[in-house]
Amino acid sequence: MNDNTTRTGGPTVADRLLxxxxxxxxxxxxxxxxWRRRPGQLVAGLLFPVAMVLMFGFLFGGAMTVPGGGDYREFLxxxxxxxxxxxGVGETVTAVSDDTARGVTDRFRSMPMAPSAVVVGRCAADMLRSAVTLALLVVCGLLVGWQWNGTPGEAAAGIGLLLLLRFSLVWVGVYVGLAVRGEGAVTxxxxxxxxxxxxxNAFVATASMPLWLGAVADWNPLSSTVAAVRELFGNPGWGGESWIAQNAVLMAVVWPLVITAVFFPLCVRRFRSLGR
Structure with missing residues (x-):
């Protein structure tokens, strides 16, 4: 009886998940x-952050000071x-916007596939590309004199917080790409x-800013992730007098969860409303 009910009752939850x-x-x-068909675009995207490291680390680094002392490249x-x-948000928006403008997304929606496949597949591809970019930057950092001074577990936690931030920003990019048509969204x-x-606090410490501007910068979700990663890596420049600066690791988890909780449902709703 149970077997027959299962066979006639449609796919199970496990079947739908698979x-x-x-x-x-x-x-x-x-x-x-x-990526294989357009390697030039991929290489340019990977090398851009490396160029930023070289520019700030060597061109501007000599004029930078780290509060409390320390090497600027480790701070950077x-x-x-x-x-x-x-x-990576711009890359996400570009890919989603192009697919939507060319009607590729509508064709996917007309196929017998899971409704979540398009956004989930986009997220997985972007996370894979971000992991490759991050690995390349770690190698670049080691070559210019950066190193982590914490335990391997703390270093892994720092990498995890960076990818968590990227995961949340993927949904921002997917939503913008679905909601805004044309080059305006990318621009x-x-x-x-x-x-x-x-x-x-990515390039300079917020303590060096005017008080009001430093407070705004401290509450930037990016600042929480940067401060938390500096703390976990044992690099100079983390900490501060404000509550959010002193709880950077906590907020580096909270901010991405809040962003995801807001934008993931918006992405699903927007995807379902396409073509209406």
Whole structure:
């Protein structure tokens, strides 16, 4: 009786989950194949943060001071790791916006695939690319004199917080790519990436800013991740007098969870409303 009920009652929850994962992986593979077809774009995206490290570390680094002392390159690298996660938002918006404008997303919606496959596959591809970018930046940092001074577990936790930030920002990029059509979305995101990065502790300590500006920078979600990663890596420049600076590790978890909780439902709702 139970077997017959299972057979006639449609797919189980486990079946639906496996179906969604398989379809999501298909979309991820499609995006990976696009990297192979356009290697120049991929290489340029990977080398841009490396160029930023060299520029700030060597060109401007001699004029920078770290509050409390310490090497500026060790101060800089956690900020550059986080900035690389922010720069990925533009890539997400571009990919989603292009697929939507060319009707690819609508074709996916008309196919017998899990409704979540397109956004989940996009997220998986972007996270894979971000992991590769982060690994490249770690190697670059080691070559320019950066190192982590904590335990391997703390270093792994720092990498995890960086990827958690990127995971939350993926949903921001997917939503913007679905909601805003044309080049305007990409231009707007690229325009906001640098103010978001510079109005933080990524390149300079917030203690060196005017009091009101430092307070704004401290409450930038990016600043919490950067400060937490500096703390876990044992690099100089973490800590501060404000509550949020003293609880950077906690807020480096809270901020991405809040961002994801806001934008993931928006992505699902927007994806379902396409074509209506």
């Amino acid at each position: 179906w969604a994962l398989a379809d999501g992986w298909t979309i991820t593979r499609r995006d990976i194949f696009h 690298m956690p900020g550059m790791f986080a900035m690389a996660m922010v720069f 707007a995101v690229h325009t906001l990436e640098f103010p978001l990065g510079f109005l933080s």
